[in-house]
Amino acid sequence: MRRRYRIVVVVVFMVCAAAGIAGLSALGTASEGPLSSALGWLGVVTGTIEHRVRDRIEGPGRRARLAWAAPYRDDAERLRHPDVVLLGAYDGGIPRTLDGVLTLETRIGAPLPLIQVYSAWGDKPDQQFPLRLVTAISGLGSIPLVTWEPWLSDFESARHPNLPLPGARDSHGLAAIARGDYDVYVDAWAAEARRFARPMLVRFGHEMNDPYRYPWGPQNNTKEEYIAAWRHIVDRFRRAGARNVLWVWSPHVAYEYWDLYYPGDDYVDWVATGVLNFGPIAQWSRWWTVSEIFGPKYPRLAAFGKPVMIAEFGSLAVGGDRAAWYRDALAQLPTRYPAVRALVFFQVRDDQTVTYQKVDWTFIADSGVVQAVRDALGRWAPR
Amino acid sequence: MRVRDRVIIAALAGVGAAAVLRLADWWFRPAHVAQPALFVLLSLAFWYAVSRIVLGWVNYAAIASPAPRTAPPGLRVAIFTTSTPGEPLAMFERTLAACRCVRYPHTTYLLDDTRDPRFRERAERYGAVWLELLDVPGAKAGKINRALALTDEELILVLDPDHIPFPEFFDPVLGHFDDERVGFVQVSQAYYNQRRSFTAAGAAEQTYAFYGPGQMGLYGHGACVAIGANCTFRRAALASIGGHGIGLAEDLVTAIRLHAAGWRSVYVPVVVSRGLVPEDLGSFYRQQLKWARGVYEVAFTELPRLATKLAWRQRLSYLAIGTYYLFGVTTPFFLLVPYLYLWTDVQPAAMSFAEFLSAAAPVAVVGGGMYLLAQRWLCDPRSERGLHWRGLALKLACWPVFLAGTVLAVLHAEIPYIPTAKQAVRGRFLRLAWPQLVMIVVFGATVARVVYRRAHATSEGSLELSAEAVWGMVAFATLPVIAAVGALYAAWQARRPRADAPWDAVDVRTIGGAEA
Numbered sequence: 001m002r003r004r005y006r007i008v009v010v011v012v013f014m015v016c017a018a019a020g021i022a023g024l025s026a027l028g029t030a031s032e033g034p035l036s037s038a039l040g041w042l043g044v045v046t047g048t049i050e051h052r053v054r055d056r057i058e059g060p061g062r063r064a065r066l067a068w069a070a071p072y073r074d075d076a077e078r079l080r081h082p083d084v085v086l087l088g089a090y091d092g093g094i095p096r097t098l099d100g101v102l103t104l105e106t107r108i109g110a111p112l113p114l115i116q117v118y119s120a121w122g123d124k125p126d127q128q129f130p131l132r133l134v135t136a137i138s139g140l141g142s143i144p145l146v147t148w149e150p151w152l153s154d155f156e157s158a159r160h161p162n163l164p165l166p167g168a169r170d171s172h173g174l175a176a177i178a179r180g181d182y183d184v185y186v187d188a189w190a191a192e193a194r195r196f197a198r199p200m201l202v203r204f205g206h207e208m209n210d211p212y213r214y215p216w217g218p219q220n221n222t223k224e225e226y227i228a229a230w231r232h233i234v235d236r237f238r239r240a241g242a243r244n245v246l247w248v249w250s251p252h253v254a255y256e257y258w259d260l261y262y263p264g265d266d267y268v269d270w271v272a273t274g275v276l277n278f279g280p281i282a283q284w285s286r287w288w289t290v291s292e293i294f295g296p297k298y299p300r301l302a303a304f305g306k307p308v309m310i311a312e313f314g315s316l317a318v319g320g321d322r323a324a325w326y327r328d329a330l331a332q333l334p335t336r337y338p339a340v341r342a343l344v345f346f347q348v349r350d351d352q353t354v355t356y357q358k359v360d361w362t363f364i365a366d367s368g369v370v371q372a373v374r375d376a377l378g379r380w381a382p383r
Numbered sequence: 384m385r386v387r388d389r390v391i392i393a394a395l396a397g398v399g400a401a402a403v404l405r406l407a408d409w410w411f412r413p414a415h416v417a418q419p420a421l422f423v424l425l426s427l428a429f430w431y432a433v434s435r436i437v438l439g440w441v442n443y444a445a446i447a448s449p450a451p452r453t454a455p456p457g458l459r460v461a462i463f464t465t466s467t468p469g470e471p472l473a474m475f476e477r478t479l480a481a482c483r484c485v486r487y488p489h490t491t492y493l494l495d496d497t498r499d500p501r502f503r504e505r506a507e508r509y510g511a512v513w514l515e516l517l518d519v520p521g522a523k524a525g526k527i528n529r530a531l532a533l534t535d536e537e538l539i540l541v542l543d544p545d546h547i548p549f550p551e552f553f554d555p556v557l558g559h560f561d562d563e564r565v566g567f568v569q570v571s572q573a574y575y576n577q578r579r580s581f582t583a584a585g586a587a588e589q590t591y592a593f594y595g596p597g598q599m600g601l602y603g604h605g606a607c608v609a610i611g612a613n614c615t616f617r618r619a620a621l622a623s624i625g626g627h628g629i630g631l632a633e634d635l636v637t638a639i640r641l642h643a644a645g646w647r648s649v650y651v652p653v654v655v656s657r658g659l660v661p662e663d664l665g666s667f668y669r670q671q672l673k674w675a676r677g678v679y680e681v682a683f684t685e686l687p688r689l690a691t692k693l694a695w696r697q698r699l700s701y702l703a704i705g706t707y708y709l710f711g712v713t714t715p716f717f718l719l720v721p722y723l724y725l726w727t728d729v730q731p732a733a734m735s736f737a738e739f740l741s742a743a744a745p746v747a748v749v750g751g752g753m754y755l756l757a758q759r760w761l762c763d764p765r766s767e768r769g770l771h772w773r774g775l776a777l778k779l780a781c782w783p784v785f786l787a788g789t790v791l792a793v794l795h796a797e798i799p800y801i802p803t804a805k806q807a808v809r810g811r812f813l814r815l816a817w818p819q820l821v822m823i824v825v826f827g828a829t830v831a832r833v834v835y836r837r838a839h840a841t842s843e844g845s846l847e848l849s850a851e852a853v854w855g856m857v858a859f860a861t862l863p864v865i866a867a868v869g870a871l872y873a874a875w876q877a878r879r880p881r882a883d884a885p886w887d888a889v890d891v892r893t894i895g896g897a898e899a
Binding site: 035036039040042043044046047048050051053054057058061062095096097098099100101102124125132133135136139140 | 414735736737738740741744837838839842843844845846847848849850851854855
């Protein structure tokens with residue numbers, strides 16, 4: 001009896017301990033402990049509640065003004081096949097503030113239902129699922145578009161003993177993703193995305209065919225590895241139940257054979273590319289219009305049968321008439337490129353990602369451009 | 384200390400050390416530095432606070448108490464108690480009567496400069512030797528030194544006149560002088576008036592941990608200190624350092640000099656006398672100012688001079704004691720941080736509030752656990768156990784006093800030695816509570832401004848993204864406001880002190896037995 005009693009006590013203790021540990025681990029995300037996760041969630045909830053209270057006091061906010069976009073932001077199926085052109089922007093004030101986007105839409109007189117943010121892979125708190133940002137974007141009535149960049153060397157070796165040293169990770173890094181080496185991170189992100197629950201667009205590994213830009217390019221990986229990684233990630237998200245995530249495949253169409261990187265109709269919801277006019281500031285560039293940059297590639301992009309997105313749209317000021325550039329581009333968009341269903345203004349004051357000097361993509365201070373954009377959009381953009 | 388307890392403390396301290404390392408690793412990330420100068424200041428303040436917690440663990444790890452020794456017969460023992468003008472006669476009546484009841488044969492001396500014949504009359508009525516010591520510089524300690532020259536007992540108990548010794552006072556004490564190297568034996572300090580007001584309860588609570596596990600840990604490190612109220616000295620020891628130390632922290636100064644001269648000290652954690660804590664907030668503030676100013680002499684004068692003669696554990700202990708009141712410098716900085724952010728958007732450190740909480744929580748949990756665990760070594764656990772929230776509230780309220788003490792010490796400014804009031808004095812509410820009231824007004828104005836700005840003047844695009852930071856800071860500013868309520872209540876109570884004296888209800892014959 002005595003022995004049986006002891007065994008019962010031990011078993012009960014083990015069961016309770018296992019339940020407690022399972023509960024604690026379920027509270028946290030894989031990369032955050034339960035406490036930080038709960039506190040982060042508390043912060044986000046505080047913000048959401050405060051926003052609602054503010055709407056009561058100050059009257060309805062932007063979300064109410066964007067009510068016409070509700071079908072797309074609340075229903076993933078509608079966002080998969082939109083019947084309007086959704087405008088959007090990325091602004092250099094992100095992640096600190098979204099005010100830049102709001103100012104821009106006031107100036108150009110057209111609402112921006114898409115707001116783009118950039119999120120890198122890694123261990124740091126700001127490299128986790130950007131819950132606060134996407135919740136804030138959703139609170140403003142917009143749809144989050146997250147450009148998700150697999151910077152594999154940002155994972156700390158000490159926390160990931162199974163990974164090669166940071167310097168060796170980029171070589172065939174996409175194959176490692178496809179093998180599941182980064183599933184801890186991918187699954188945590190997917191679980192958070194599922195918890196967010198509202199439709200969101202994720203642009204993973206953009207410009208994967210450009211050998212000079214990002215470590216996930218063809219200098220380190222084959223296109224088969226890229227496609228395998230993409231499919232693996234989408235599968236992980238589907239397994240996690242994150243069906244609210246729509247996948248935006250975004251090659252750099254200036255390089256040949258970009259269409260060979262297409263992961264497949266079942267794995268892609270949108271196809272996208274950037275349309276950025278650098279003008280004559282770089283040796284490889286000159287003043288190119290949208291027809292020159294995008295026109296020749298459009299038929300192939302549209303042929304995938306998916307809605308097309310111009311995910312980074314803008315022109316520098318030097319070397320031509322910027323107002324005319326925007327006017328012409330926007331005027332011909334609905335008629336010449338009817339498959340384009342999203343256009344995201346790229347508004348960064350000091351961009352250094354491509355060139356060695358800082359370049360300014362913003363046009364908000366240039367009233368000529370603002371007027372041109374305003375006029376062009378006035379003819380066709382939803383109010 | 385039993386082996387089991389030692390293992391538990393060591394394990395907790397080990398977990399705590401890991402938690403502190405983890406916190407440090409997180410705290411000192413380069414990305415956290417927002418304003419370099421302010422970050423340095425905040426780090427100093429924060430890590431001072433953490434270091435106090437760690438020093439507490441270091442101390443608790445050494446907790447020890449001496450094996451009991453019976454007092455051998457035939458020792459020649461004196462009790463010195465001092466009276467100064469203005470001290471209430473009725474209190475001496477109790478103390479002198481109680482001294483006569485102390486069982487071990489001894490001589491009681493009243494060191495008197497009141498020029499009041501009634502004191503001589505009372506001394507003689509209770510069989511004490513009356514020594515009139517007029518115009519002796521050095522206040523209480525000066526009179527003790529003068530009396531040492533006039534007497535010849537080998538052991539001297541220096542007893543504050545508010546302390547009522549129990550008849551068995553010397554029984555657990557004198558045996559330890561068998562060891563020729565022991566210079567003084569200190570017993571616990573306890574009170575008989577801590578239930579008479581909020582201030583008294585808080586002031587007493589602040590001392591419980593020190594007279595229990597605190598002094599026992601110091602004893603384990605070979606550095607338990609003398610407390611002027613009820614310490615028994617060996618005459619030869621005092622003679623070796625040129626007499627009792629003089630100054631606001633005369634007891635600490637005496638202790639460090641004796642340790643430096645090679646004498647050992649013994650801490651006996653028993654309650655064999657009870658005295659008074661300040662009952663009104665004004666008297667408490669004056670006592671704390673005196674201590675804060677005085678204790679810095681250990682850090683500024685004694686420790687640099689004597690450090691080479693102390694063992695390293697004694698050095699660490701005295702350094703910990705000597706820097707205790709820096710709390711008064713760091714607290715205002717912590718108080719300022721949320722207001723700086725809420726009014727000017729300036730943040731010393733770019734830390735997420737949620738992340739800070741999760742990084743600091745393990746240290747706080749271990750610290751709290753250790754505090755509660757150490758309560759088993761309280762001298763009178765039955766009456767002393769608890770969360771000691773009154774003591775904490777009073778300590779937080781004391782930061783202006785500690786700051787003043789620090790500034791006076793740095794400026795080497797003297798403040799007069801005045802014995803702490805024995806009976807509550809009436810205080811004006813506004814005069815005592817204005818620092819708390821100012822803080823509450825500033826807090827109210829800040830919250831009003833935050834609410835207004837968040838409702839009407841914050842752009843919609845920043846609202847949700849800044850919610851965590853702003854409301855986290857408001858929460859951070861709320862904690863000291865809650866703590867201020869305790870001090871406000873104490874100040875309110877000080878308007879009407881109790882009319883009866885604390886010793887009215889004391890019966891000298893039962894005070895020890897009733898508590899035992």
